[in-house]
Amino acid sequence: MTSNDIPAYMAHVGTAARAAATRMAAAPTAAKNAALRALARRLREAVEALQAANALDLAAARAAGLAEPMVDRLKLTPAAIETVAEGCEQIAAMPDPIGEITGVKRRPSGISVGQMRVPLGVFGMIYESRPNVTIEAASLAIKSGNACVLRGGSEALQSNLALWQLVQAALLDAGLPAEGVQLVETTDRAAVGRLIAMPEYVDVIIPRGGKGLIERIAAEARVPVIKHLDGNCHVYVDAEVDLALALTVTDNAKTQKYSPCNAAESLLVHRAQAAAFLPRIGECFAAKGVEMRCCPDSKALLAGVPGARLVDATEADWATEYLAPIISIKVIDSLDEAIAHVNRHGSHHTDAILTTNHASAMRFLREVDSASVMVNASTRFADGFEYGLGAEIGISTDKFHARGPVGLEGLTSMKWIVLGQGEVRT
Amino acid sequence: MTSNDIPAYMAHVGTAARAAATRMAAAPTAAKNAALRALARRLREAVEALQAANALDLAAARAAGLAEPMVDRLKLTPAAIETVAEGCEQIAAMPDPIGEITGVKRRPSGISVGQMRVPLGVFGMIYESRPNVTIEAASLAIKSGNACVLRGGSEALQSNLALWQLVQAALLDAGLPAEGVQLVETTDRAAVGRLIAMPEYVDVIIPRGGKGLIERIAAEARVPVIKHLDGNCHVYVDAEVDLALALTVTDNAKTQKYSPCNAAESLLVHRAQAAAFLPRIGECFAAKGVEMRCCPDSKALLAGVPGARLVDATEADWATEYLAPIISIKVIDSLDEAIAHVNRHGSHHTDAILTTNHASAMRFLREVDSASVMVNASTRFADGFEYGLGAEIGISTDKFHARGPVGLEGLTSMKWIVLGQGEVRT
Missing domain, CATH: 3.40.605.10 (Aldehyde Dehydrogenase; Chain A, domain 1)
Structure with missing residues (x-):
């Protein structure tokens, strides 16, 4: 009918x-x-x-x-x-x-209480x-x-x-x-x-x-x-990091595919690694034609990279999901600043820290308020099949009921x- | 300020x-x-x-x-x-x-995936x-x-x-x-x-x-x-039942307190037990001044109870939360009819079956679409402290996120x- x-x-x-x-x-x-x-x-x-x-x-x-x-x-x-x-x-x-029963426990009153899916x-x-x-x-x-x-x-x-x-x-x-x-x-x-x-x-x-x-x-x-709105995903390169790993993962998160919601849109680099890391990832991005929207500090460090397309980042760039060969880049001074930046400008979708420091990894995992938080892995893994769900009906960026x-x-x-x-x- | x-x-x-x-x-x-x-x-x-x-x-x-x-x-x-x-x-x-980590599993890609509360x-x-x-x-x-x-x-x-x-x-x-x-x-x-x-x-x-x-x-x-709207809770007395247990639990569910949302508002009795059960629970209700809003069959069986306040139930009674010394009563012909009645007229809060039959208990548990479903226990147990939650900020009658x-x-x-x-x- x-x-x-x-x-x-x-x-x-x-x-x-x-x-x-x-x-x-x-x-x-x-x-x-x-x-x-x-x-x-x-x-x-x-x-x-x-x-x-x-x-x-x-x-x-x-x-x-x-x-x-x-x-x-x-x-x-x-x-x-x-x-x-x-x-x-x-x-x-x-x-x-369906029908899964969990957590059945006897109560002092004599009843047994549990939950059924x-x-x-x-x-x-x-x-x-x-x-x-x-x-x-x-x-x-x-x-x-x-x-x-x-x-x-x-x-x-x-x-x-x-x-x-x-x-x-x-x-x-x-x-x-x-x-x-x-x-x-x-x-x-x-x-x-x-x-x-x-x-x-x-x-x-x-x-x-x-x-x-x-x-x-x-x-x-x-x-x-x-519902799923933006995927403004971050990669944060910590003060202590395996630079080869950071290059591989950052490259994959940004360039393996530009259109998925779990592709990285923003790169944060701790000042302690900026001089070592940015020119190398800049060469990789330049070779692939990825435009870099930079804070002043990162622009200065990337200025010598041949063929790099460098643009001054505006405030709006920190909150933008490009879904394109563009990435925003910011040098930051501490883990606290990185976490605060992600929570303020991100879209609570997927964010990754690249670090060798256990305490940094655990704080980032706990304090970044996103549906998926990762340590030393590409944001591109945020996916029902990669997580072992067998299937995926969507990705939620809300906190209520189902996340990610x-x-x-x-x-x-x-x-x-x-x-x-x-x-x-x- | x-x-x-x-x-x-x-x-x-x-x-x-x-x-x-x-x-x-x-x-x-x-x-x-x-x-x-x-x-x-x-x-x-x-x-x-x-x-x-x-x-x-x-x-x-x-x-x-x-x-x-x-x-x-x-x-x-x-x-x-x-x-x-x-x-x-x-x-x-x-x-x-907070911080509880569960279900971390290694995936074929090499990443480990889990969840954090x-x-x-x-x-x-x-x-x-x-x-x-x-x-x-x-x-x-x-x-x-x-x-x-x-x-x-x-x-x-x-x-x-x-x-x-x-x-x-x-x-x-x-x-x-x-x-x-x-x-x-x-x-x-x-x-x-x-x-x-x-x-x-x-x-x-x-x-x-x-x-x-x-x-x-x-x-x-x-x-x-x-949110929590109505608590139109049912007690269903099955075809096979311990009558003494049914009397005790039904009485408690209705009369221990009239105002809580988990008090029973409707009593369904299988025809096989109606003649044995209804006059006895009717005496109990009559003694406590509980008005009975009856289907024709239950009214006939309760007619001989001294002092019983019997009223013909209207269609609206099946969906009413009285929060008062009033209960609706219906004789039904099968477990299927009981489940369908609860799902149609109930408020998805708390409903109980009283039965000695295992298959009936399991079907009621699985098929009644309520936040709390009980076997051989008073609906009055639907409560955060009784469930062992330590505290309760509310009772949800929705299905999304948190139930009960x-x-x-x-x-x-x-x-x-x-x-x-x-x-x-x-």
Whole structure:
């Protein structure tokens, strides 16, 4: 059912999702895993049909004059389909998070008290372009015992509809409700406005996309949002450091890829290492065409590097996520100043200290208020797969509920359980 | 500083809290415990001064014609002061939740990934009348490494100011920032509107009070809210049950106290036990003057109980939190119906099954979507102290972040930590 009456249509979708959520929550582990394996099989069998649906989206995108990089992100190649199919099998092979009971302890009253992991209920996911997100979100919903309502980009509608049909068939294969995964079938933007304001049907919203979209959703949502805004990640080179390690890690954090949110955007160097370190990393950046936005001290130390593109940093640079071959650089005088700078100008995403000093490492770990804090490792590791979560539905830069890469556990909560033998309160 | 310019005043309070939060987060365990013990000592030394301040509030309340039960809740007796002082010492004796590192595992890339427990930052607490909440909130903030901004009821302002002075002095005794605990010194209601809409200064709001207050705060807040609305708690007497246990527990859940949110408001009885159980619990309720709002089947079975006050239940009764000597009663036909009824009409607070059947107990535990789910125990146990949390800042009926009784851990979050030896992403 689609309809021009968006509130009625979304209420229909929400009602179905809420009803399915009860069955998804109670689903046996074997049924959930069977659905995931059926989905993998159906994806592989449907490569041609999926490409046909995808071709419609690609043709429409090109006709609409979409830039070729955007068209690329829309593509469902056989390799991309195989990757999501393998993802479903990997999630099937993971332990079921639901029903886990922890910390049961006897109390003086005689009752035993512990906690049980349960699904959140229904999550809404709002995303753009890449249709493989449809399968990633659906497979995480199935394994975590949640129902979900998916709203993909209008440019990927035909691809998403084709993928969704496979998801529904796979749910039915395993005796689970097809309504466990809903796809919003209209491209009307009013549907998003409804989706984020139906606490009676949807428990949490997970937006993926540009900062403008996410800020708008966070401002207007009437349910909790697991959101990711900037990734203004720092690398701090401490007073005591292995310079070779610092060069390798700083280079990787900045230049391995420029577009991910976990790429470094700002480099802080302790004054004790600045003269030794900055010219060497400057040569590396110059060779790769990375523009350096410098404080006066770092600019002076980098001035002799051949081919270096040096720019005076403004105050705004310290808070900027470039997602480009640009990095801000600042010489600092102490660990305290480094921690204060990161906490003030950073985006609480991912920050790393490079040091050989144990006390510095432990203070940075404890005092930097970010979702991921690292010692002697590239910020590029901030990722659900690298952390061993098996999958990732998003990265949260909030402190409430889930922080950093959000996998299956982020889609669950812990309820209290009490086991008694007739105890009463006196 | 207080001011007629509420936005400026609240920004001043928020800025001070945010700055103090960094120092509170990094505070050594010994300093936090020293502050708590100093607070206990200062409370005991100040019994007379506190009673003098409290007398001003009591006089004003009586002059304003406040009802005597409300005046009672305002009272800071020597016994009440001793209780909060002991609470501070108990919290000092608890393990420090901050800095706990869990789940560190080596990944194939060579990095080790785990999680570290950290404070949320700054919480805002909005509460009414009882001034001892000021000390409870302050002591939980100190131990959990958070800063907090407290907004008590205007009727308790003099008492709260006197208590707050002791808190600030105790923080300074231990070398911690006095601004770690802020009290809003104005009774202007506009201050509440600002407090809940300053995400730059306040990370989470915890309201305690009437349902109207909490609904208004939840609707208007621009930060997450740990909130508690209704406590429409159920007791379900299963088809297989120890009748003596069922009588004792049902009686306690309903009648031990009528006003707490964890008191039972609805009794579901399986048809197989209805004829045996209902007349006996009906006698108990009749003896205590508890009105019974009945479905037709339960009314018929209770009709012969001398002195029973029987009323036909309406649909609204199934969803009502009475907080009074009233209970709704329904005969149901199956465990499925009981679970569905609780999930549909309940408030996701606390619900109990009374049964001797293991499969029924496990299904109820797993499928009832409430913050606390119990087997063979009184719903009255849903409480932070009874659960062993050592203290309770509130009870959450939401599913996001913290569920049920919220203690120290509910005021923290887990950040990711990565320990490397120079690893880079390839």
